[in-house]
Amino acid sequence: MRHFAIRSIAGTAACLLALAGAACGNSDIPSDPSATTGAGGAGGAGAPVPGDAVKAAIKDRTPEDPTLIWTPSSVVLVPKEIAPSVYAVYPDDAPVKNEAGIPVATSGGFIVGDNGVLVIESMINRKLAKQMIALVREVTSKPILYVLNTSYHGDHSYGNQFFPKGVLFIQHVETQNYIQQHFAADVAFMMTNFGKNQGLEELEPQPAQILLNDGANVDLDLGGRSVNVLHLGFAQTNGDLFVWLPKEKIVFTGNPIISEGPSLPWLLDGKIEAALATLHKLLDMLPPDAIVVPGHGEPTGVAAIAHSIAYLEELKMRAADAVAQGLTEKETVDLLTETMKQYAAYKIYPWVHSQINVPKTYEELKTVP
Numbered sequence: 467m468r469h470f471a472i473r474s475i476a477g478t479a480a481c482l483l484a485l486a487g488a489a490c491g492n493s494d495i496p497s498d499p500s501a502t503t504g505a506g507g508a509g510g511a512g513a514p515v516p517g518d519a520v521k522a523a524i525k526d527r528t529p530e531d532p533t534l535i536w537t538p539s540s541v542v543l544v545p546k547e548i549a550p551s552v553y554a555v556y557p558d559d560a561p562v563k564n565e566a567g568i569p570v571a572t573s574g575g576f577i578v579g580d581n582g583v584l585v586i587e588s589m590i591n592r593k594l595a596k597q598m599i600a601l602v603r604e605v606t607s608k609p610i611l612y613v614l615n616t617s618y619h620g621d622h623s624y625g626n627q628f629f630p631k632g633v634l635f636i637q638h639v640e641t642q643n644y645i646q647q648h649f650a651a652d653v654a655f656m657m658t659n660f661g662k663n664q665g666l667e668e669l670e671p672q673p674a675q676i677l678l679n680d681g682a683n684v685d686l687d688l689g690g691r692s693v694n695v696l697h698l699g700f701a702q703t704n705g706d707l708f709v710w711l712p713k714e715k716i717v718f719t720g721n722p723i724i725s726e727g728p729s730l731p732w733l734l735d736g737k738i739e740a741a742l743a744t745l746h747k748l749l750d751m752l753p754p755d756a757i758v759v760p761g762h763g764e765p766t767g768v769a770a771i772a773h774s775i776a777y778l779e780e781l782k783m784r785a786a787d788a789v790a791q792g793l794t795e796k797e798t799v800d801l802l803t804e805t806m807k808q809y810a811a812y813k814i815y816p817w818v819h820s821q822i823n824v825p826k827t828y829e830e831l832k833t834v835p
């Protein structure tokens with residue numbers, strides 16, 4: 467199946483990244499939670515909520531492994547109330563690392579209604595799923611009703627099995643299909659990027675009870691609060707879901723928007739044309755002062771979406787030009803690595819741009835009649 471093949475290629479590329487010694491983790495970056503929870507981020511009401519859950523996570527933190535893209539066991543998740551009872555949850559080192567172009571762990575959040583809670587992303591392992599649950603418990607004793615995974619990627623969905631019984635999982639049907647068909651291979655792929663002994667050995671696939679289809683536009687009732695869940699098309703996978711709060715003007719994007727700063731989209735499943743169309747749809751529907759909670763960073767604004775679009779537009783244009791001139795894939799990679807260097811502040815540019823995004827785009831455009 468196409469999906470499977472693409473993920474396998476991505477896995478190989480990721481190994482090459484590690485072998486090439488590209489800067490992934492960085493243990494020199496300070497991870498002071500008071501600095502993070504007090505940091506500005508983009509807009510939003512309410513004060514940060516430092517508490518015992520964050521303190522316990524800091525105590526439990528292990529050293530980073532510089533050979534990994536980021537180290538799951540070293541992650542400390544911090545909450546930020548970006549509107550009343552709406553929390554972004556992100557790694558405490560995100561503000562510093564996002565700006566420096568260094569990849570960080572997964573971001574998500576939770577929304578509290580009168581009847582209960584929606585959690586967005588269950589994170590990669592038991593440790594981080596438990597951190598997310600502890601952060602919820604610190605602000606409400608209401609039940610967690612739903613956990614939504616924005617995609618099949620393990621760092622957004624592997625934690626499902628550690629949530630209490632009775633929680634309903636929400637996914638796009640293609641996310642569920644992928645997990646059902648490729649779980650063991652996916653865990654093996656993730657271990658090459660996120661390490662062994664990082665809590666990935668005990669994972670088992672979990673069924674989702676609420677499955678959404680292409681074009682879904684569903685309102686979830688949390689009691690006195692309605693949350694809009696959208697599928698706008700392929701963005702990074704076939705099943706990307708966005709969580710949108712129109713009144714608060716907050717969107718949770720998952721991976722299609724990695725973070726603010728110099729980060730770039732990861733076209734692991736290719737399809738640049740479709741990804742661009744979806745990101746344009748997303749940007750067009752958002753007011754200019756919307757808060758964007760990305761897949762791997764602190765809350766930011768719509769400029770992060772515009773940045774990703776600008777990069778993809780230029781990549782598409784230059785790759786189409788290379789195809790028209792009859793360049794080979796290698797020649798195109800060499801050329802576009804050089805000519806798009808203004809994006810190289812993202813530390814994994816040598817991997818994500820030169821080994822993933824350019825080849826995928828070249829292959830896609832080459833096969834267009």
Ligand SMILES: [Zn+2]
Pocket residue numbers: 572619621622721761762
């Ligand atoms: Zn992710």
